[in-house]
Amino acid sequence: MHWADFRAQKLSERGVPQVIVSGITPSGEFHIGHLREILTAEMIHRACLDAKLESRYVFIVDSMDPLRRVYDFLSRDYEQFIGVPLAYIPAPKPDGTPSDGKVSYAEHFLDPFLKALEEIGVYPEIVMNHETYENGEFAEKIDLAINNREEIRDIMMSISGRDLPEEWFPYSPRGPEGSMDGVTVTSYEYPYVYWEDENGVSGKSDIRKADGKLPWRVDWAARWIIHGVTCEPAGKDHGAAGGSYDTGIPICELLGGTPPDKIVYEWIQLKGMGPMSSSSGVTIGPMEALSLVPPEILRYVIARSKIGRHIEFDTGGALFEMADEYERLLTRIDTGEITKRMETRIKTREGALRMSQVVRGSDPIDSFAGVSFRHLAMLAQIKSSDEEIWESLRNSNHISGPPSTSIIGRLSKMRNWVGSEHFPENARINIQTEIGEGARNEITDEQSSFLVELSKNLRDCEWDQDSVSVAIRNSIGASEVAGKDAFSAIYLAILGSSHGPRASALIVEMEREHIVSILSSI
């Protein structure tokens, strides 16, 4: 059974409508690590729907979280906004200075991420957490938390091992400048929390408005109740002993709710670079990843891995492997006796493919391209025209008739990939400007005279694949060289290696003068 289906099965025991949630703080550029947060939850949601459970998928944006510090991509102007919720800070301009504030900091980073989500078929209900504060939905839980502040403080201290001061208060009011930093609570009388800032300025916050917020660990527990959350997979940082999951569960119960089951997922790492972090610059954005990898394959990267395994994200050579595995699974048919183990495997695999579809419920086979990434990568490099690629694929019986939507999508991503720094060098076709020293040493006299003959024939033949092919054959006929060695010679001269894609296709994509000059320079 696929992990998402397994989770759905567990959730069904609750017997209530499912509310599957993701929560992310929009403090900077989103990266593909966030995609695991989103997709883990969204796949469980889909599995619930597939199991005929009533289910909603909600993305809670932590727009009420304060700016913690001035990140590297921000100008010093942001100093003044430290401690202010991200929803009430102006978005940074490209140079890092604050904009006019028409778009908030939170929205600025959120919007492109949501567009990327659409591309992978994720359409969450969006809840901006600051709005939940603004419209008073938190008020009852804030009041309850304040009235139980001793108990909550005990839970926090005993479970997390943190030492909280005697005067710790489960509500952080915003001071005169809108920041929560340096503001001390003096008293509480519903619905007002009275406070004083470092300069002795005092005021009051209405807990029915966004005049302040619950501290993270209490906020999390409270929102579970407010939104009826039944499932919220969280990153492993929250899952550590004494982490926010461990404190959230008893606090949620104290506030009168039923917490979701603890589900903790491992992080995505970039190949060879450790965990991703916006601040260390180790990051690939979802948009960038999506420009290189077809959406169903990106989903598959998440779907194929168990929640507890870390994922090594690699837009280099491993992507060939990943894409080919996906294609293989689509057409795989198991024969012979189906043992219980095999059945489990098959179910898991089918689940992964089902979860990988951009459109829920569509037949995975519709995403079948029928061409390996490696082959497509080669064609994309030697042919600038898409039409010629389809023609080539028809000739090689990879496709028949017009290209499918799926394969058109694959090719467009492939072209981006080939053009990017991530494309593996050993898969790159490098056309030589002159014959390399190594190649020159490998070329025999027979091959050499063949190449000279070929250069003559290419000088005045028609410049299409058939004519070039005829020119090659004629040159072989006019030389002493064996057919196999003739082609090796062509590849050595043009690419510097003894193998390559169909020679005529390769040559016809080159400038006549260029190829002729290379060949005659032997």
Next chain:
RNA sequence: GGGCCUGUAGCUUAGUCAGGUAGAGCACCGGGCUUUUAACCCGGUGGCCGGGGGUUCGAAUCCCCCCGGGCCCGCCA
């Protein structure tokens, strides 16, 4: 210090929740095709499932101990 995840073929791994004779892919080797699309097709080598103990008729799977690897514990997915 506390805790989580993880260890299965050279590499990446499925199978572990519901115990029943270890499955893949890559790589490698061989064959087919052969005036060649790095393609494609067929076959093969290769595992005391990290180690030890226990439960069981039966353990990769459940329990205990140990060892190795990764990671988390202000905020971060």
